[in-house]
Amino acid sequence: IIEKYKKAKAYCQNPFEVRHNSGKKKTVPIEKEWIGDGVNRSKNAYSRSVKLYCRDAATVKLKENSLDGVFTDPPYFGNVQYAELMDFCYVWLKRLVGRTSREFETASTRNSCELTGNVEMGRNLNHFAEGLSAVFQRVAKAMKPGAPLAFTYHHNRLDAYYPVIGAILDAGLTCTASIPCPAEMGASIHINGTGSSIIDTVFVCRSTGTIKKSLLAESPANFEKLVARDLAELKAGNVNPTKGDIRCIVFGHLTRLVVWILRSEWDKTKPIQSRITKIANRLGIFESRVKALTLIDANLTENLRDMPLFAMRENVGEYETENTDVSF
Numbered sequence: 221i222i223e224k225y226k227k228a229k230a231y232c233q234n235p236f237e238v239r240h241n242s243g244k245k246k247t248v249p250i251e252k253e254w255i256g257d258g259v260n261r262s263k264n265a266y267s268r269s270v271k272l273y274c275r276d277a278a279t280v281k282l283k284e285n286s287l288d289g290v291f292t293d294p295p296y297f298g299n300v301q302y303a304e305l306m307d308f309c310y311v312w313l314k315r316l317v318g319r320t321s322r323e324f325e326t327a328s329t330r331n332s333c334e335l336t337g338n339v340e341m342g343r344n345l346n347h348f349a350e351g352l353s354a355v356f357q358r359v360a361k362a363m364k365p366g367a368p369l370a371f372t373y374h375h376n377r378l379d380a381y382y383p384v385i386g387a388i389l390d391a392g393l394t395c396t397a398s399i400p401c402p403a404e405m406g407a408s409i410h411i412n413g414t415g416s417s418i419i420d421t422v423f424v425c426r427s428t429g430t431i432k433k434s435l436l437a438e439s440p441a442n443f444e445k446l447v448a449r450d451l452a453e454l455k456a457g458n459v460n461p462t463k464g465d466i467r468c469i470v471f472g473h474l475t476r477l478v479v480w481i482l483r484s485e486w487d488k489t490k491p492i493q494s495r496i497t498k499i500a501n502r503l504g505i506f507e508s509r510v511k512a513l514t515l516i517d518a519n520l521t522e523n524l525r526d527m528p529l530f531a532m533r534e535n536v537g538e539y540e541t542e543n544t545d546v547s548f
Contacts, residue, residue: 232256240458274323276333278354282362290359290369297348297380298337303330337380346492349383353390353488360391366428369393372403372420374468381475382499384423388479390488390495393425394548395479397435398472400450402459417464419454421472425479433544436480437473440524446473447520470520477529478502483548504528 232255237248257270273280277292295302306329314324335351337343359369369391373384388395403420437443450469454461461469478499488495504527524530 233259240456243458278333278351278358280358282358284361285364287359287363287367289367290363292369292371294352294355294371294373295336295348296373296375297345297377297383298339299375301336301338303328303334303336345379345383346496349386349496350492352383352387353492356387356391356393357488360393360427363427366426369425370422372401372422373472374403374417374420375471376417376464376467378471378474378503379500381471382496385475385478385482385499386492386495388423388425389482389486391425393427393479394429394431394483395423395425395476396429396431397424398422398476399424400454400465400469400472402454402457417462417468419459419461419465419468421468421475423472423476428548430545430547431480433546435476436546437477438530440521440527440530443473443477443524443530444520474503474529481529502528 235250235253235255237250239246239248256268258267310324310329317324333351334343335348335355337345337348356369363369373381375381399422400419401422402418434442435446437446447466447469451461451466454465482498482502490498
């Protein structure tokens with residue numbers, strides 16, 4: 221743990237990117253940049269304001285039109301019980317710093333507002349959907365017009381994406397990009413040996429702006445081209461996507477497309493179950509067909525052809541060029 225901390229502090233002082241070239245890694249320094257409120261061991265007078273709070277994101281008070289961007293990593297529904305894991309660290313942190321910090325006044329990190337799926341505690345998909353929607357609506361109201369809400373998400377079940385779709389729509393946002401990105405390491409403790417996906421989808425959402433026409437994938441064939449392009453780019457970066465990774469990439473694009481299609485007819489005042497059902501009906505896919513979606517070489521186009529998501533589309537044209545923009 222100490223060695224990881226030392227590496228993290230060194231990275232903050234001298235951040236860098238890693239690029240792949242002909243199978244070799246190359247470290248590229250980011251000149252004149254650092255992470256933190258000031259440069260470590262430097263007499264540079266320039267500093268930044270960094271503030272950390274432990275608050276409920278669904279109720280926090282934020283000034284309207286004040287945020288340039290919101291970047292977050294929300295819970296992945298029922299994949300990880302964060303509070304149960306965090307309590308292991310919390311009891312030691314409480315002994316070290318708890319005497320002077322209000323964040324450590326409670327006996328445990330667990331609370332009734334925790335946003336995860338948990339069968340034992342009665343936290344179902346609707347609980348997760350309502351909580352995520354409350355957070356997204358709160359921050360969207362505080363964001364400047366066109367500012368990005370960017371977050372990562374992945375799950376091996378399609379219905380776990382329903383709350384994400386609903387939260388984006390409830391917040392009045394449009395998803396302009398779904399970008400696959402390696403997030404987990406194969407040796408990660410909670411996924412090692414499970415065959416789980418290491419690919420997250422980075423979703424970028426805005427209240428207004430433009431989106432590339434090609435990203436709207438108005439036919440199954442065009443959709444398959446998007447997935448194939450993502451796989452090619454990951455392989456170019458020395459990542460060999462598994463079936464689980466492909467499934468998450470597909471789910472990410474489906475999420476973005478459903479948001480685009482439903483945004484003009486969405487009514488956030490409807491009961492939560494009604495909203496979830498509307499999303500499910502538009503996707504119209506069952507778990508028995510998910511396996512087919514994991515194989516890009518098993519004719520993804522045919523597996524998607526009769527989905528309501530595409531069957532209900534109109535004016536389906538050829539795959540558009542990257543330079544064609546659509547405003548929203």
